[in-house]
Every structure is written in C-alpha cells, then in structure tokens.
C-alpha cells in the first residue's frame with residue numbers, strides 16, 4: 001500500500017506562524033490529550049481568534065484534529081502534522097532541501113521517501129508510522145520497554161524508534177554493511193539511499209538456487225560480524241535485507257538489542273530461523289541449522305566475554 005506524504009501538499013501553504021501553532025500543539029500534547037485552544041494561542045503569541053482561524057486551516061489540510069465535546073475546544077497533532085514539523089526541522093538544518101512525492105519503500109512500521117540534500121545528493125527519509133500499525137513486533141517491543149513510562153503516546157514512541165534506529169546505524173555503519181546515518185528529527189531518520197532491491201521482492205526466476213546460496217552466505221557472514229560486535233537485529237527477515245550491485249545490506253535496526261541483554265539469544269535464534277526458513281521456502285537453499293546456530297552462539301558468547 002503506497003501512501004501519499006500529505007505533509008508535502010500542505011507544506012508550501014504554511015506560514016511561520018502556522019509552524020508556531022503546530023509546535024504549540026506538539027509541546028502541549030505532553031500534558032493534554034486535547035490541547036486547549038488558549039494554550040496554543042499563548043504559545044504561538046497569537047490572539048485566540050487568529051489561532052483558531054489558523055487551526056481551522058491546519059485542520060482542513062489534515063495536520064491537526066479538533067474536538068469540542070469536552071467542555072472546551074482542543075486540538076491534537078496528526079501524523080501529517082508531525083511529518084510537517086520534522087520536514088521543517090530537517091530543512092532548516094540543511095539536511096534535506098526537497099522530498100519526492102514518490103514513495104520508495106513501505107514497511108510494516110514506516111514509509112520511506114527519497115530526499116534531496118542541498119548538495120543534490122539522494123537520501124532516504126524514513127517516517128515512522130507506529131501507532132497506526134501497532135500489531136507489529138516493533139510496536140510490541142517498544143510497548144514492552146516503555147510500558148512503565150508515563151508518555152506512551154504514539155508521538156513519543158515513534159520518536160524513540162527513530163532515535164534508536166539512528167543510534168544503531170551510528171554504531172554499526174563503521175563495521176558492517178548497513179545504511180549510513182545522516183540525521184534524525186522527531187519520528188524521522190535520514191540515511192544513505194540504498195540503490196538495490198529488497199530480497200523479498202526477488203522471484204525464484206530472478207535468483208536461482210545457487211546464487212541464493214551465495215547471498216545467504218553473505219548475509220550470515222555479515223550478521224556474524226555484527227553479533228560478534230555485540231548487536232542482535234531482532235527482526236531479521238527477507239524484508240530487511242537489500243541486495244545491491246555489489247553485495248547485501250541489512251536495514252531496519254530500530255528494535256536492535258545488545259548481546260548484554262539476556263533475551264538477545266532468543267531473538268538471535270528467531271532471526272536465524274526466520275532467515276534460513278525464507279531461503280529454504282523461497283529458493284530451496286538447504287543448510288544445516290545446527291551448524292549455523294553453533295557459529296552464532298559462539299559469536300554471541302564471545303561478544304559478552306569481551307565486555
């Protein structure tokens with residue numbers, strides 16, 4: 001399902017004061033489920049009438065929603081409003097100058113678009129969409145980690161996911177084949193654009209058994225190196241490996257755990273199982289699970305010893 005980046009339609013229509021209004025809604029959502037109109041007006045340094053008028057516009061563009069059956073008029077930011085704020089911040093920092101309306105990737109939890117930097121480079125801009133698609137493993141993982149915190153709103157969680165993925169890419173890009181991180185803001189991560197194809201997209205005809213065997217070997221070698229370094233992906237599958245002209249990259253790192261976490265061994269076993277099963281099912285590549293697993297367990301143990 002390809003979704004349009006609604007924020008891009010609204011963006012050119014927005015004035016500086018609209019961004020102040022959106023910021024006012026965003027910041028006050030820490031304290032209110034529905035942010036009172038008066039609080040937004042105060043934050044944006046506008047009279048209530050002007051604030052209300054601008055909020056009406058923002059509502060019609062899909063950036064906020066309004067509710068008035070609580071004894072007061074209140075507003076919430078939508079995911080499109082949140083996108084808008086992230087795009088604005090990234091543009092102001094000189095990270096991206098433009099974002100293409102054509103979506104390049106759609107995952108379980110994110111929409112990925114092509115961005116263009118001021119120096120005309122192509123980058124990937126990944127907007128986390130947690131909240132809408134909460135049945136995923138990533139949402140469950142973060143729900144578990146943060147269930148004891150007060151702020152479990154999608155705003156907070158999707159921001160945390162972006163931060164975590166940026167962290168993982170920063171840790172791993174010097175030693176392994178993962179996208180190079182460029183910046184993050186709110187729920188958005190900007191990273192190196194990978195020209196390639198998701199493994200899951202490749203049909204049996206496009207990749208024969210022998211070639212698939214080579215690809216699997218490359219993935220396992222790469223992942224072994226990462227595990228030895230002390231990181232477990234926790235959502236490895238044919239959907240999170242990209243095949244490029246000269247090899248493979250492993251993407252989608254937001255739910256990584258370190259091998260210091262005792263549960264990481266269980267996640268690692270699941271990663272290996274999912275990967276080997278995919279190669280068996282899709283490309284009829286048979287490998288000895290126990291033999292592979294033994295190597296990974298050793299790497300896992302080794303990484304813990306080194307701490």
Ligand SMILES: Nc1ncnc2c1ncn2[C@@H]1O[C@H](COP(=O)(O)OP(=O)(O)O)[C@@H](O)[C@H]1O
Nearest residue numbers: 105106107108109110112124179192193194252
């Ligand atoms: N750096 C990138 N360059 C190019 N395409 C990307 C990049 N990162 C992700 N994609 C595309 O977007 C899809 C979704 O990204 P992913 O990180 O897997 O998010 P999700 O959590 O939604 O699965 C990927 O499967 C891939 O096709």
Ligand SMILES: [Mg+2]
Nearest residue numbers: 107239240252
């Ligand atoms: Mg993915």
